Amino acid sequence: xxxxxNLLYSKEHExxxxxxxxxxxxxxxxxxxxxGDIVYVELPRVGKAIEQFGNIGxxxxxxxxxxxxxxxxxxxxxxNGALEADPAAVNRDPYGAGWLFKVKLKDTGEKSNLLSAxxxxxxxxxx
Amino acid sequence: MSTSSGLRRTALYDExxxxxxxxxxxxxxxxxxxxSSILKEHDAVRHxxxxxDLSHMAQFxxxxxxxxxxxxxxxxxAVESMKPMQxxxxxxxxxxxxxxxxxxxxxxxxxxxxxxxxANADKMWAHLNANLAEGVRLENLHGRNALIAIxxxxxLAMLQPHVDVDLAGLKYYFCAEGNVYxxxxxxxxxxxxxxxxxxxxxxxxxxxxxxxxxxxxxxGEGLEPCGLGARDVLRLEAGMPLYGHELTxxxxxxxxxxxxxxxxxxxxxxGRNALVEQMQRDDYPRIAGLIMKGRAPAREGYxxxxxxxxxxxxxxxxxxxxxxxxxxxxxxxxxDAATEGSTVEVDIRGTRHEATIVxxxxxxxxx
Numbered sequence: 336x337x338x339x340x341n342l343l344y345s346k347e348h349e350x351x352x353x354x355x356x357x358x359x360x361x362x363x364x365x366x367x368x369x370x371g372d373i374v375y376v377e378l379p380r381v382g383k384a385i386e387q388f389g390n391i392g393x394x395x396x397x398x399x400x401x402x403x404x405x406x407x408x409x410x411x412x413x414x415n416g417a418l419e420a421d422p423a424a425v426n427r428d429p430y431g432a433g434w435l436f437k438v439k440l441k442d443t444g445e446k447s448n449l450l451s452a453x454x455x456x457x458x459x460x461x462x
Numbered sequence: 463m464s465t466s467s468g469l470r471r472t473a474l475y476d477e478x479x480x481x482x483x484x485x486x487x488x489x490x491x492x493x494x495x496x497x498s499s500i501l502k503e504h505d506a507v508r509h510x511x512x513x514x515d516l517s518h519m520a521q522f523x524x525x526x527x528x529x530x531x532x533x534x535x536x537x538x539x540a541v542e543s544m545k546p547m548q549x550x551x552x553x554x555x556x557x558x559x560x561x562x563x564x565x566x567x568x569x570x571x572x573x574x575x576x577x578x579x580x581a582n583a584d585k586m587w588a589h590l591n592a593n594l595a596e597g598v599r600l601e602n603l604h605g606r607n608a609l610i611a612i613x614x615x616x617x618l619a620m621l622q623p624h625v626d627v628d629l630a631g632l633k634y635y636f637c638a639e640g641n642v643y644x645x646x647x648x649x650x651x652x653x654x655x656x657x658x659x660x661x662x663x664x665x666x667x668x669x670x671x672x673x674x675x676x677x678x679x680x681x682g683e684g685l686e687p688c689g690l691g692a693r694d695v696l697r698l699e700a701g702m703p704l705y706g707h708e709l710t711x712x713x714x715x716x717x718x719x720x721x722x723x724x725x726x727x728x729x730x731x732x733g734r735n736a737l738v739e740q741m742q743r744d745d746y747p748r749i750a751g752l753i754m755k756g757r758a759p760a761r762e763g764y765x766x767x768x769x770x771x772x773x774x775x776x777x778x779x780x781x782x783x784x785x786x787x788x789x790x791x792x793x794x795x796x797x798d799a800a801t802e803g804s805t806v807e808v809d810i811r812g813t814r815h816e817a818t819i820v821x822x823x824x825x826x827x828x829x
Contacts, residue, residue: 371496374759374781375758400759
């Protein structure tokens, strides 16, 4: 599956949509497919300061616990509360209803450390 | 068959890789962990039926006049009282009462089949040979013969048209020698999912055609190929132990709550004294069932606390679709903590999460 062109990506299989000084973060379609049925997502508290590429939570499938890294640093503005009751939304709609959290960016320049859809596509095929 | 990675392949490897199974190393074999999705496969087994490749488990043939009295001395459950074509769960223990392996004996007309866990195949083959007696011959069919399980409420209806055995007349934990799609098979009403179902012992050469034919002829009825991921959730819900988790060389059948399989009326077998003494003392850590109160899953190895004290650890854990989607787990806990109805705490990444101790099994099918 092609990655949405309007997003940026991390090597750890997160996507980020940057809108001015705020960013929305999720995991890619490749990541949700690799993990399998997602049963639990643990996200940072609203207000927490997070660093780019820091380990800030977990995504758990039936079989395994996987660390979640943030592709951008800043302050957590909002988390997707709907995932508590319906974590499978990450499987069904990873770029839409399955978004994870929003960040107030500390440094918009961090996006130069991220990958374009084309560059991410190469990684997602290699692993 | 084996690959450069040193992993072996079952007779059904090509079927798995052709049909999109996700393969992982397990017990020295490349085995499917899932085909479509663990939750979809789980749902198929609970409501329709699922097909499993269990050829990584080792099949040993036991022959000779002394098989039953010999096996009595190595196992905790009764062997000689088995009727022809009966199957029985049994455990081989070490001298301290820990479990070498949990197994199933199948008493056929002229021979016995012993099915042992794939991960214990080499250890068990060595154990049997080290303790061999006169009048007992062993043959190791591991990796040669195949084992296919069809499990779920529709498994009888799906399998019956293709076998020459009356399946409705086959009682639970009995087997028959017959044919599946015209190929010789031992057909047993056994399983590891908590549902009705059958296990088919067939020649490896015949396994791919039987596997493909069952899927083709029952696709409309909802038969799904399933992996070991779904099997683990199904067995945990049904309260069945998995070797390496609820039973180990250090965790005895008494600790695992398997006293029903322990026949202390047998005068002598390896581990008997230790197990009897342990039962009498009744002070041992034991396997208990837990249901998490919150949404965070408990996983193997997580520490468990009771009244502020560390009292044990999680041995298996999963989200359980057949237990209302709650997170269930087994834990090895001190006796005082392992009381039904008590509240314990599970340490998940540094935070304590409450769980309730419940009786096993978590799930029982409605008959």
